[in-house]
Amino acid sequence: MFKILERKDLAPSIKQFVIDAPLVAKKAQPGQFVILRIKEGGERIPLTIADFDREKGTITIVFQEVGKTTKELGTLKAGDYLADFVGPLGEPVDFPNHKKVLGIGGGLGVAPLYPKLKLLKQKGIEVTSIIGARNADLLIMEDEVRAVSDRMFVCTDDGSKGRHGFVTVVLKELLEQGEKFDEIIIIGPPVLMKIGAEITKPYGIPTMVSLNPIMVDGTGMCGCCRVTVGGEIKFACVDGPAFDGHKVDFDELIKRLQTYREEEKMALARHEGGSCKCHQ
Amino acid sequence: MPSINRSKTKTPMPSQDPKERRKNFNEVALGYTTEDAINEAQRCLNCKKPSCMEGCPVHVKIPNFIKHIAEGDFEGAIKVIKETNSLPAICGRVCPQEEQCEQRCVLAKRGEPVGIGRLERFAADWERNQGIKTPEKTSSRNKKVAIIGSGPAGLTCAGDLAKLGYEVTVFEAFHEPGGVLIYGIPEFRLPKAIVKQEVEFIKKLGVEVKTNMVMGQVLTVDDLLEKEGYDAVFIGTGAGLPKFLNIPGENYLGVYSANEFLTRINLMKAYNFPETDTPVKVGKRVAVVGGGNVAMDAARSALRMGAEEVYIIYRRSEEEMPARKEEVEHAKEEGIIFKFLTNPVRIIGDENGWVKGIECIQMELGEPDASGRRRPVPIKDSEFILDMDTVIIAIGTGPNPLLIKATEGIKLNKYGYIETDENGKTSKEGVWAGGDIVTGAATVILAMGAGKKAAQSIHEYLQNK
Ligand SMILES: Cc1cc2nc3c(=O)[nH]c(=O)nc-3n(C[C@H](O)[C@H](O)[C@H](O)COP(=O)(O)OP(=O)(O)OC[C@H]3O[C@@H](n4cnc5c(N)ncnc54)[C@H](O)[C@@H]3O)c2cc1C
Ligand code: FES
Numbered sequence: 001m002f003k004i005l006e007r008k009d010l011a012p013s014i015k016q017f018v019i020d021a022p023l024v025a026k027k028a029q030p031g032q033f034v035i036l037r038i039k040e041g042g043e044r045i046p047l048t049i050a051d052f053d054r055e056k057g058t059i060t061i062v063f064q065e066v067g068k069t070t071k072e073l074g075t076l077k078a079g080d081y082l083a084d085f086v087g088p089l090g091e092p093v094d095f096p097n098h099k100k101v102l103g104i105g106g107g108l109g110v111a112p113l114y115p116k117l118k119l120l121k122q123k124g125i126e127v128t129s130i131i132g133a134r135n136a137d138l139l140i141m142e143d144e145v146r147a148v149s150d151r152m153f154v155c156t157d158d159g160s161k162g163r164h165g166f167v168t169v170v171l172k173e174l175l176e177q178g179e180k181f182d183e184i185i186i187i188g189p190p191v192l193m194k195i196g197a198e199i200t201k202p203y204g205i206p207t208m209v210s211l212n213p214i215m216v217d218g219t220g221m222c223g224c225c226r227v228t229v230g231g232e233i234k235f236a237c238v239d240g241p242a243f244d245g246h247k248v249d250f251d252e253l254i255k256r257l258q259t260y261r262e263e264e265k266m267a268l269a270r271h272e273g274g275s276c277k278c279h280q
Numbered sequence: 281m282p283s284i285n286r287s288k289t290k291t292p293m294p295s296q297d298p299k300e301r302r303k304n305f306n307e308v309a310l311g312y313t314t315e316d317a318i319n320e321a322q323r324c325l326n327c328k329k330p331s332c333m334e335g336c337p338v339h340v341k342i343p344n345f346i347k348h349i350a351e352g353d354f355e356g357a358i359k360v361i362k363e364t365n366s367l368p369a370i371c372g373r374v375c376p377q378e379e380q381c382e383q384r385c386v387l388a389k390r391g392e393p394v395g396i397g398r399l400e401r402f403a404a405d406w407e408r409n410q411g412i413k414t415p416e417k418t419s420s421r422n423k424k425v426a427i428i429g430s431g432p433a434g435l436t437c438a439g440d441l442a443k444l445g446y447e448v449t450v451f452e453a454f455h456e457p458g459g460v461l462i463y464g465i466p467e468f469r470l471p472k473a474i475v476k477q478e479v480e481f482i483k484k485l486g487v488e489v490k491t492n493m494v495m496g497q498v499l500t501v502d503d504l505l506e507k508e509g510y511d512a513v514f515i516g517t518g519a520g521l522p523k524f525l526n527i528p529g530e531n532y533l534g535v536y537s538a539n540e541f542l543t544r545i546n547l548m549k550a551y552n553f554p555e556t557d558t559p560v561k562v563g564k565r566v567a568v569v570g571g572g573n574v575a576m577d578a579a580r581s582a583l584r585m586g587a588e589e590v591y592i593i594y595r596r597s598e599e600e601m602p603a604r605k606e607e608v609e610h611a612k613e614e615g616i617i618f619k620f621l622t623n624p625v626r627i628i629g630d631e632n633g634w635v636k637g638i639e640c641i642q643m644e645l646g647e648p649d650a651s652g653r654r655r656p657v658p659i660k661d662s663e664f665i666l667d668m669d670t671v672i673i674a675i676g677t678g679p680n681p682l683l684i685k686a687t688e689g690i691k692l693n694k695y696g697y698i699e700t701d702e703n704g705k706t707s708k709e710g711v712w713a714g715g716d717i718v719t720g721a722a723t724v725i726l727a728m729g730a731g732k733k734a735a736q737s738i739h740e741y742l743q744n745k
Binding site for chain 2: 222223263
């Protein structure tokens with residue numbers, strides 16, 4: 001059993017938990033994720049490690065309540081326990097000889113972006129960040145990201161905070177102004193990563209994305225998380241989740257994420273007390 | 281002196297009616313009654329030179345335990361079995377007896393062999409029904425051994441070392457111990473309660489089982505030996521990496537590896553969805569590619585999940601199928617459709633990316649290949665399409681590199697499996713390995729045997745350390 005030490009509501013549907021998991025924290029590195037199960041009979045869901053503290057032995061996770069499991073997770077409080085918490089999983093990211101990096105986070109993607117920016121900052125690399133959300137309420141981790149950025153842009157789709165528009169608009173502007181980066185990191189909904197990678201491609205700037213396919217084990221034994229990268233099958237849980245954004249087949253990823261759409265709806269309807277109408 | 285039964289055929293084992301069982305996950309074969317067992321045991325000729333024993337990878341004293349059953353001494357029977365086999369309730373159910381002990385039985389020359397597997401199962405089930413006694417603990421030796429992986433290899437190694445008095449910890453990646461016995465082999469063939477009882481048994485021996493530990497990621501072998509105070513490590517991580525066909529269309533929605541399909545159903549209990557939270561998609565028409573136990577399990581599970589027509593697509597002929605004979609028979613009884621000498625060339629999808637068919641080519645048998653089996657070769661222009669909603673790939677597995685990658689100085693063979701000597705010792709000091717991670721996907725009994733050998737070898741090493 002793994003104890004939830006702290007809970008913070010970042011936005012109406014976005015929650016942050018600090019979990020007591022000393023062994024995971026000891027080995028965690030930026031870019032890695034965990035898989036958790038709330039209780040017996042629950043499903044295994046992957047969540048990126050949004051922060052870790054080796055000394056305190058804690059892992060921070062951030063999630064948005066979208067389906068049954070995340071909604072149920074959202075009802076838990078500090079002091080409650082999770083049945084299973086597995087990690088650290090996936091390959092860590094590294095930025096060996098970089099001098100200047102641009103990090104872009106859209107929506108919940110700001111959470112997995114943050115540990116990477118923090119690492120860059122620790123290594124003395126110049127960090128520019130662009131973070132955005134649908135509206136001001138949904139914008140998360142602004143202060144944390146600011147603290148590790150040399151320069152930060154904030155955008156909202158509806159203009160309720162910062163620049164009015166998508167994060168990709170700012171990306172385009174920076175590139176058109178001739179700014180150079182050793183690498184660009186884009187994390188967010190698959191469509192955002194796809195469009196972002198298309199923008200950076202003509203400039204030949206290495207572009208890292210972090211993928212979120214459906215997973216079961218997270219250890220490379222089921223192949224559920226397979227994605228096509230550069231024409232080859234990769235298992236996101238062990239080969240990733242970070243990949244070269246110019247090589248990822250995003251259309252396939254977006255389709256595969258739909259596999260259980262009906263079941264997810266049914267489970268959610270049932271969870272929320274309504275009876276399922278899909279088979280009537 | 282028990283009487284002799286001269287029947288040429290095995291005493292039949294009661295089983296669930298195929299019409300019923302194709303709709304449920306309850307165990308198919310129901311096991312012998314006491315009378316059945318004694319009756320079958322009386323067929324054994326108690327040969328002076330029992331060749332059946334040579335066919336058993338762990339040399340169970342077969343005629344000896346069968347004699348006990350014939351005499352009604354079931355406690356004596358299970359005691360004999362357990363001298364060399366620590367998981368008889370499991371092996372009695374899943375061993376390929378027809379290629380091992382029973383193949384060598386002299387009765388097989390002129391009829392059916394003695395039902396050795398069924399008798400083994402009977403003795404083990406009898407013991408379980410009595411309530412297994414908690415074993416006495418041996419005095420502690422103050423030495424620690426870490427076991428990575430809780431499949432039959434790991435569990436057996438752990439159990440044997442605990443009995444010898446070592447402090448043993450099992451590290452398992454999943455949230456539940458048991459390996460393939462839990463996530464792969466379905467309930468209708470191996471009830472999970474049996475596996476759980478075996479795990480409980482080794483816990484009672486004092487073994488600590490730590491789940492949710494993906495070794496190589498959370499702790500490495502070197503961490504165990506250098507920082508965590510373990511004196512030896514046994515690696516039994518299995519062959520869990522699913523192989524795909526590498527044909528077009530394999531990433532369409534509705535295409536599963538057998539590992540994923542079976543894990544969702546067995547470990548995550550997708551058959552209870554939405555009571556449980558993990559779903560699985562099973563369409564009306566399901567194709568399973570492959571001819572081993574895994575393929576049979578996937579096909580029969582698909583049927584039980586509500587599929588109307590389930591096909592097994594296998595590129596060789598029935599004779600070459602590696603699955604246990606009994607499973608193939610059961611699958612046929614349940615209405616699984618076999619397409620032999622058929623090889624998929626492409627999976628076809630619809631505009632939303634869902635599977636809608638599988639294109640196959642007809643094969644014929646050519647010259648024997650390295651394995652001695654005749655190699656299937658495609659017949660020109662014989663392609664045809666089968667409409668399908670779900671495709672499950674069950675063509676084998678490879679070694680999962682996760683732990684190996686993080687283990688410095690361990691020698692691998694050219695396929696990526698760990699190299700060991702005959703006692704399971706690897707090239708790395710203090711590290712043993714056994715089971716599928718050494719042999720490639722094999723059998724429960726071989727994994728168990730490897731765990732036993734390694735335990736003995738670790739014991740010798742630690743006594744001199
Ligand atoms: C569907 C199916 C049906 C089968 N049917 C039969 C049958 O009828 N008869 C038969 O004899 N054999 C059968 N087999 C084969 C048999 O199950 C295996 O040969 C046997 O289980 C191998 O045992 P093992 O202990 O080596 O590994 P496994 O049973 O594979 O166990 C390995 C364990 O290690 C864990 N692990 C892996 N990596 C790590 C890590 N890095 N850290 C921690 N833990 C890790 C895994 O989660 C797993 O629990 C079948 C296999 C399958 C998949
Ligand atoms: S989640 Fe199973 S292989 Fe990646």
